[in-house]
Amino acid sequence: MSTESATTDPIYRLRAAASGREAIAAVREGVVYRDAETGEELEPVATVLPGPADGSSLPRTPVNLTVCRRCEQLSPLDLATCEFCGLPI
Numbered sequence: 001m002s003t004e005s006a007t008t009d010p011i012y013r014l015r016a017a018a019s020g021r022e023a024i025a026a027v028r029e030g031v032v033y034r035d036a037e038t039g040e041e042l043e044p045v046a047t048v049l050p051g052p053a054d055g056s057s058l059p060r061t062p063v064n065l066t067v068c069r070r071c072e073q074l075s076p077l078d079l080a081t082c083e084f085c086g087l088p089i
């Protein structure tokens with residue numbers, strides 16, 4: 001799978017009916033998705049709203065953020081510059 005197709009596929013919230021376990025993933029038509037631990041089939045239950053057009057494509061979670069050394073705000077790791085003060089990351 002190329003990174004290009006991963007970013008253009010619609011992103012859905014998926015849920016396993018029996019256990020209620022959830023995942024967020026780019027979903028492709030005709031592909032069956034399974035929970036990595038239980039093996040249950042995951043079904044799309046909601047679509048994820050797109051973020052800002054020129055912003056980060058990463059989920060805003062601690063593992064994907066870095067602290068800017070100038071303004072000390074959290075910025076996504078996949079941006080070239082701090083989204084608050086513009087300092088290169």
Ligand SMILES: [Zn+2]
Nearest residue numbers: 068071082085
């Ligand atoms: Zn900054």
